[in-house]
Amino acid sequence: MQNKKxxxxxxxxxxxxxxxxxxxxxxxxxxxxxxxxxxxxxxxATYGLQKIANISGKHLxxxxxxxxxxxxxxxxxxxxxxxxxxxxxQVSQAKHRLPDNKExxxxxxxxxxxxxxWTEEEFNYMVSIANEQNRSDYAAAMILSRYMxxxxxxxxxxxxxxxxxxxxxxxxxIKGKGGKIRGIPCHPQIEHVLERHLEFTxxxxxxxxxxxxxxxHAIKELQQFIADNRPPRHGRPITFHGLRHMYAVEAYQRxxxxxxxxxxxxxxxSRWLGHERPEITEIxxxxxx
Numbered sequence: 001m002q003n004k005k006x007x008x009x010x011x012x013x014x015x016x017x018x019x020x021x022x023x024x025x026x027x028x029x030x031x032x033x034x035x036x037x038x039x040x041x042x043x044x045a046t047y048g049l050q051k052i053a054n055i056s057g058k059h060l061x062x063x064x065x066x067x068x069x070x071x072x073x074x075x076x077x078x079x080x081x082x083x084x085x086x087x088x089x090q091v092s093q094a095k096h097r098l099p100d101n102k103e104x105x106x107x108x109x110x111x112x113x114x115x116x117x118w119t120e121e122e123f124n125y126m127v128s129i130a131n132e133q134n135r136s137d138y139a140a141a142m143i144l145s146r147y148m149x150x151x152x153x154x155x156x157x158x159x160x161x162x163x164x165x166x167x168x169x170x171x172x173x174i175k176g177k178g179g180k181i182r183g184i185p186c187h188p189q190i191e192h193v194l195e196r197h198l199e200f201t202x203x204x205x206x207x208x209x210x211x212x213x214x215x216x217h218a219i220k221e222l223q224q225f226i227a228d229n230r231p232p233r234h235g236r237p238i239t240f241h242g243l244r245h246m247y248a249v250e251a252y253q254r255x256x257x258x259x260x261x262x263x264x265x266x267x268x269x270s271r272w273l274g275h276e277r278p279e280i281t282e283i284x285x286x287x288x289x
Contacts, residue, residue, distance in 0.1 A: 007044040013052045014040060017090045024086075035083035039063055055088060056096040061104060117245040117287040118146070118238055122231055126238075129229045137208045138225055140193045142243060147187035148172060149247035149273050152219050152240045156209045160201045163194040176274040184272050248273060248284030 018033050042063055043049040049059070060081070067077050081101065088098055118126075123146055130139035141155045150158075154174050166172040171183045172190075197207045205211060209218055223240060230238045248269050255265035266278035266285075273284065 007041055009050050010040040010044055010052060011037070014087070017052070017087055021087075021090055023090075032083035032086050035080040036087045039080065039084050042066060052088070053091050053094050054096075055084075055094070055098070057099045057103075060084065060098055064104060115245075115286040116239065116242040117249055117284075118242045122233070122238055123243070123246065125231055126226065126229065130225070135225065136196075138222055140197060141208055141222060142240075143193050144190060145240065145243035146246050147189045148184050149244050149251065150174065150184075151176065151244065151274070152222065153215060154274075156206060156215050156218050158207045160198060160203050160205055160207060163198055163201075163207050167191055167194055167198075180274060182271065182274055244273065245284045245287065248281060249288055252281065252285060253288075 014033070014036060018029070021029060023029070024032070040049075040052070043055070043059055046062065046066075047059065049055070063084075064077060064081070067080065072080075078101070081104075085098055088094060123142070127139045127142055130136070130142065141152075144150050144155050144158070145152070154176055157175060158172070162173055166186050170186045172186055173181060173183050175181050194207070201207050209215060226238065226240055251272060252265050252269050255268060256262065260268070263278065266281040269284070270276065270278050270281045273281070275281075
């Protein structure tokens with residue numbers, strides 16, 4: 001980033017806008033102003049821009065790419081864009097109209113997804129390594145995530161009662177992120193896994209979490225196991241989360257094969273994953289897009 005001398009003209013102009021603005025609550029203006037200043041710092045460093053009135057669509061589009069490259073969330077990107085447009089609207093002699101999210105094709109760009117999906121060969125390899133190292137619990141965790149779409153912390157939440165009810169009813173009930181409870185239809189591949197671990201799990205105990213171990217420790221150890229044993233791969237390395245991508249692709253394709261529309265399939269997979277928005281499914285379907 002450039003030094004204060006280069007950014008000073010933009011900041012002085014921004015402060016003038018802030019002093020004269022009375023729209024929204026003070027808290028909202030302050031939050032928007034913080035986001036706007038981040039944008040101005042980026043413009044000064046990247047384009048050497050000296051006047052807020054000269055901000056154009058190309059600057060906004062470039063900043064979206066910059067935020068994405070820095071792994072900012074979709075909600076953060078949208079909030080920052082709202083802030084930028086808010087303050088740009090305060091400029092009396094702005095030279096350019098800023099494009100809206102639709103013109104930026106923001107939904108597609110934010111939810112384009114990164115292919116994290118494991119291949120069948122990678123999955124079989126990792127499960128076999130776990131079994132060779134006498135870690136049937138790790139093998140079971142990967143099977144549960146691949147065939148049921150469970151997050152890593154959800155895998156360790158499955159207890160004896162939930163497993164028994166899943167076998168009997170064909171529906172696994174799980175408490176997920178934010179305390180949301182969802183039911184997931186059981187895949188035939190998991191029944192023998194649940195039955196095997198129920199044999200040595202007492203009532204009330206977690207299926208894959210030893211009584212003397214904290215969940216966060218178990219999660220770190222499983223993640224480390226994957227990091228230590230995963231096969232070489234071009235691009236991003238495989239992570240446990242990639243098993244949810246594998247589940248999403250297979251569940252989506254089954255629904256389509258059964259006659260569901262793409263919209264219905266995306267929504268249903270989103271719900272099984274513990275989300276409520278069908279556009280989120282697009283992230284998980286990157287390997288078939």
